[in-house]
Amino acid sequence: MASLKLFPNVSVAVSSSNSLPRRFEKGRVSACLNVDLQAVDSLKVEKLNASNEVMEAEKRVLVGTYARAPVVLSSGQGCKLYDPEGREYLDCSSGIAVNALGHGDPDWVRAVTEQANVLTHVSNIYYSVPQVELAKRLVACSFADRVFFSNSGTEANEAAIKFARKFQRFLHPDDKQPATEFVSFTNCFHGRTIGALALTSKVHYRSPFEPVMPGVTFLEYGNIQAAKELIQSGKIAAVFVEPLQGEGGIYSATKEFLQSLRTACDDAGSLLVFDEVQCGLGRTGYLWAHEAYGVFPDMMTLAKPLAGGLPIGAVLVTERVASAINFGDHGSTFAGGPLVCNAAITVFDKIANPSFLASVSKKGKYFKELLVQKLGGNAHVKEIRGLGLIIGIDLDVSASPLVDACRNAGLLILTAGKGNVVRLVPPLIISEQELERAAEVIRQCFRVLDNNNSN
Numbered sequence: 500m501a502s503l504k505l506f507p508n509v510s511v512a513v514s515s516s517n518s519l520p521r522r523f524e525k526g527r528v529s530a531c532l533n534v535d536l537q538a539v540d541s542l543k544v545e546k547l548n549a550s551n552e553v554m555e556a557e558k559r560v561l562v563g564t565y566a567r568a569p570v571v572l573s574s575g576q577g578c579k580l581y582d583p584e585g586r587e588y589l590d591c592s593s594g595i596a597v598n599a600l601g602h603g604d605p606d607w608v609r610a611v612t613e614q615a616n617v618l619t620h621v622s623n624i625y626y627s628v629p630q631v632e633l634a635k636r637l638v639a640c641s642f643a644d645r646v647f648f649s650n651s652g653t654e655a656n657e658a659a660i661k662f663a664r665k666f667q668r669f670l671h672p673d674d675k676q677p678a679t680e681f682v683s684f685t686n687c688f689h690g691r692t693i694g695a696l697a698l699t700s701k702v703h704y705r706s707p708f709e710p711v712m713p714g715v716t717f718l719e720y721g722n723i724q725a726a727k728e729l730i731q732s733g734k735i736a737a738v739f740v741e742p743l744q745g746e747g748g749i750y751s752a753t754k755e756f757l758q759s760l761r762t763a764c765d766d767a768g769s770l771l772v773f774d775e776v777q778c779g780l781g782r783t784g785y786l787w788a789h790e791a792y793g794v795f796p797d798m799m800t801l802a803k804p805l806a807g808g809l810p811i812g813a814v815l816v817t818e819r820v821a822s823a824i825n826f827g828d829h830g831s832t833f834a835g836g837p838l839v840c841n842a843a844i845t846v847f848d849k850i851a852n853p854s855f856l857a858s859v860s861k862k863g864k865y866f867k868e869l870l871v872q873k874l875g876g877n878a879h880v881k882e883i884r885g886l887g888l889i890i891g892i893d894l895d896v897s898a899s900p901l902v903d904a905c906r907n908a909g910l911l912i913l914t915a916g917k918g919n920v921v922r923l924v925p926p927l928i929i930s931e932q933e934l935e936r937a938a939e940v941i942r943q944c945f946r947v948l949d950n951n952n953s954n
């Protein structure tokens with residue numbers, strides 16, 4: 500047996516066997532693959548306080564881009580997460596709307612391990628079977644005719660920006676000034692790379708990095724007249740919109756708004772892009788959030804839940820858009836690799852099942868009802884909104900103290916908007932009992948808001 504150094508002053512025995520990673524078992528620590536857990540048992544884990552060591556080390560060796568919650572998570576099963584000391588958390592954050600199948604779904608684990616045993620990466624110089632199989636599924640179940648894979652949500656939007664500009668050039672080859680500008684909306688979030696960042700509304704995300712991509716106009720989300728007027732100008736390559744805004748505070752578009760964007764884009768020759776990175780793929784109880792409105796885009800970007808926790812992104816496009824794209828116009832070394840695509844096939848097959856989607860709708864309604872029952876009368880609650888299992892509790896104060904109190908009570912939830920919205924995005928497989936527990940923990944923790952000043 501080899502020895503593995505987990506933390507500076509802790510080393511544990513490592514099994515040389517080929518066994519699969521072990522799941523958390525009570526009283527045990529499962530921090531790494533193939534760690535001999537019995538050896539860890541005897542180390543009186545609580546005294547070592549492994550979590551503190553990780554948090555201290557993180558401060559020294561990682562670039563400080565994240566204001567992390569003081570929790571180290573080392574294993575998970577279903578909707579439960581565990582820290583190295585064995586504390587259990589109910590997960591209503593899903594790694595920011597990613598872990599749709601929860602943690603350690605057996606079919607997902609099988610898809611990943613079987614594919615890892617066969618082939619993990621080949622680059623896009625060659626064909627690979629899982630990439631084509633996943634694309635076939637996405638095309639068969641959507642408005643789209645073709646797919647481009649990326650590695651994240653921001654990269655999917657970056658690709659959509661390039662495709663929109665290329666489309667306009669392709670369509671108007673003799674035009675010296677084809678449409679190159681974009682429309683985006685208040686409270687939107689489209690990513691952190693320089694193009695997607697330019698489309699993202701929060702000024703303090705953009706301002707330290709200016710100049711970002713020029714030519715983006717932010718309009719009020721839902722303002723039909725303003726959107727029509729600007730799109731009519733003929734300068735707009737594409738309009739980017741989330742059918743349901745996640746980071747921005749769980750705001751749903753109206754059918755009328757999306758329909759008028761569709762009509763204005765059609766009239767002016769602009770493309771309509773739906774960013775479903777957070778709200779897509781079953782989160783709303785619909786496979787695609789835009790199905791709730793019956794309005795269809797020219798491009799749709801996806802990411803977060805698609806591979807159940809492995810990094811992936813995708814742009815789904817119509818044939819009309821795809822026809823403007825040539826070899827070499829865009830690409831990625833890693834994107835659409837066999838491992839991630841095989842995982843995504845498993846995720847997609849489960850989520851696209853109508854009975855799975857119906858269960859998300861049912862549980863979403865139930866969760867919202869519970870929250871309204873338990874919190875509706877509280878003076879801090881302005882609104883409880885959302886669709887399916889993406890729910891926001893809009894508060895008249897900062898949500899952070901509530902998020903902290905819930906975490907201390909064993910429930911992981913998120914904020915959104917200007918920090919005053921509680922965002923609940925549990926794994927889509929969560930049970931009604933777990934939703935009841937989550938709602939009750941939130942109710943009990945609500946009193947911390949009375950001790951805090953309003954925004």
Ligand SMILES: Cc1ncc(COP(=O)(O)O)c(C=O)c1O
Pocket residue numbers: 595651652653654656688689690691741745746774775776777778802803
């Ligand atoms: C709607 C939306 N678009 C894009 C992104 C960026 O995705 P990623 O963090 O994978 O780059 C996010 C991330 O939260 C998002 O919610």
